[in-house]
Amino acid sequence: MAIPRQMRMARWYAPEEIRLDLVEVPAPGPGEVLVRIGAALTCGTDFKTFKRGHPRLIKEIPGPFGHEMSGTVAAPGAGVARFREGDRVVVGNSAPCFQCFYCQRQAYSLCEDLQFLNGAYADYILVPRRIAEVNLYKIPDALPFTTASLGEPLACVLNAFEKVSPKPGETMLLLGAGPMGVLFVQLAKLHGLRLVAVARDPEKLQNLKALGAAEVVSLTHDADALAKTRSLLNEGRGADLVIEAVGLPEMWELACDLARPGGRVCFYGGCAKGTEVKLDTYRVHYEELQLFGVFHHTPAYFQKAVEYLSSGKIRPEGLVVGEYRLDRIHEVFRKGEKSNPLKLAVIP
Ligand SMILES: [Zn+2]
Numbered sequence: 211m212a213i214p215r216q217m218r219m220a221r222w223y224a225p226e227e228i229r230l231d232l233v234e235v236p237a238p239g240p241g242e243v244l245v246r247i248g249a250a251l252t253c254g255t256d257f258k259t260f261k262r263g264h265p266r267l268i269k270e271i272p273g274p275f276g277h278e279m280s281g282t283v284a285a286p287g288a289g290v291a292r293f294r295e296g297d298r299v300v301v302g303n304s305a306p307c308f309q310c311f312y313c314q315r316q317a318y319s320l321c322e323d324l325q326f327l328n329g330a331y332a333d334y335i336l337v338p339r340r341i342a343e344v345n346l347y348k349i350p351d352a353l354p355f356t357t358a359s360l361g362e363p364l365a366c367v368l369n370a371f372e373k374v375s376p377k378p379g380e381t382m383l384l385l386g387a388g389p390m391g392v393l394f395v396q397l398a399k400l401h402g403l404r405l406v407a408v409a410r411d412p413e414k415l416q417n418l419k420a421l422g423a424a425e426v427v428s429l430t431h432d433a434d435a436l437a438k439t440r441s442l443l444n445e446g447r448g449a450d451l452v453i454e455a456v457g458l459p460e461m462w463e464l465a466c467d468l469a470r471p472g473g474r475v476c477f478y479g480g481c482a483k484g485t486e487v488k489l490d491t492y493r494v495h496y497e498e499l500q501l502f503g504v505f506h507h508t509p510a511y512f513q514k515a516v517e518y519l520s521s522g523k524i525r526p527e528g529l530v531v532g533e534y535r536l537d538r539i540h541e542v543f544r545k546g547e548k549s550n551p552l553k554l555a556v557i558p
C-alpha cells in the first residue's frame with residue numbers, strides 16, 4: 211500500500227483542547243518502523259491528559275497522545291530484520307535502556323531512561339529504534355486490532371498481578387471496577403482465585419460479576435458496604451490479596467484495612483504526587499502485612515500479555531464498549547469526560 215505524504219494526528223494544545231492536525235508522515239530512519247494504526251484504545255490516562263495535560267506524556271505543545279495501539283507495518287527502516295511491510299503488530303509504548311543502574315538489576319520499569327511513545331490517535335506512528343527492537347510484536351492474523359491493543363494495559367495488570375504471587379483458591383479483593391478491574395477479574399478467574407470486587411458504580415460492578423467476579427459490593431448502593439465486604443473475606447479475617455485499582459488515598463487505606471494478617475496488598479492506582487496515607491504500623495509489623503507498589507510494565511510482561519490475547523485467554527468483551535472513527539476523536543473525549551466509559555476503540 212502506498213504511503214501518503216500527509217496523515218491525521220490528534221494533538222493536545224491546552225486543557226480540553228485537542229485538534230486533528232494534518233502532519234507529514236515521518237520516514238523511518240535506520241532501525242525505526244513506520245506502523246499504520248489499525249486501532250487505538252482510550253485509557254483513563256488519556257482522559258486525564260485531555261483535561262489537564264500531563265507532565266511526562268505531553269512534553270511539547272502541541273503534543274501527540276494515545277499509547278495503546280496496534281496496526282500494520284507500513285515501512286521498516288534500514289537494518290530492520292524482524293519485520294516486513296504488511297506484518298500485523300502490537301506496539302509497546304515504552305522501552306527501557308538495559309544499561310542503567312535499575313536495568314542492571316532487572317527493575318526495567320524503574321529505568322532511568324525509559325523511552326515512551328505516544329501518538330496512537332493518528333493514521334501512522336513512527337516506532338523508534340529501541341522500542342522496535344524490544345517491545346514490538348507480531349500478532350496472529352485472527353487477532354483483531356482492537357483486542358491486540360489491550361497489550362499495554364494487560365502488561366501493566368500482569369506486572370501487578372505477579373507482584374502479589376497469587377495461588378489458586380486464594381481470595382482476591384479488587385478495589386475499583388474500571389478497565390483495569392475487568393482485566394484483573396479475567397486473570398483471577400484464569401488462576402483459580404475467588405475475586406471480590408468493591409467499587410461505587412453498580413453497573414460496572416455487574417459487568418465484573420458477569421465476567422467472573424464471585425461477589426461484588428457497591429460502596430454507594432449497598433447497606434453496610436464495608437461490613438458486608440469483610441464478611442466475604444475469609445470469614446471476616448480479610449483478603450489474602452488486595453489490589454487497589456482506584457488511586458485515591460482513602461482506597462489505599464481501605465486496601466490495608468481489608469487485608470488479612472500476612473496478606474499481600476498491591477497499590478496499582480496512582481495518587482497525585484505528594485499524597486500521604488495513614489498506616490497502622492501494628493498491622494504491618496505484628497500482622498505481617500506485605501505492601502507492594504507497582505508502576506507500568508516491562509517488555510517481558512508485554513510479551514506475556516500478547517500471548518494471553520493471542521490465545522484468547524483474555525478477551526475484550528465487557529471492556530471495549532464502543533468504536534469511533536478518528537475524525538470523531540472530539541466526541542470520544544467529550545464522552546470520556548461525561549460518562550467515564552471503560553474503553554473506546556479509535557479506528558483510523
Ligand atoms: Zn494505558
Ligand SMILES: [Zn+2]
Nearest residue numbers: 307310313321
Ligand atoms: Zn535503564
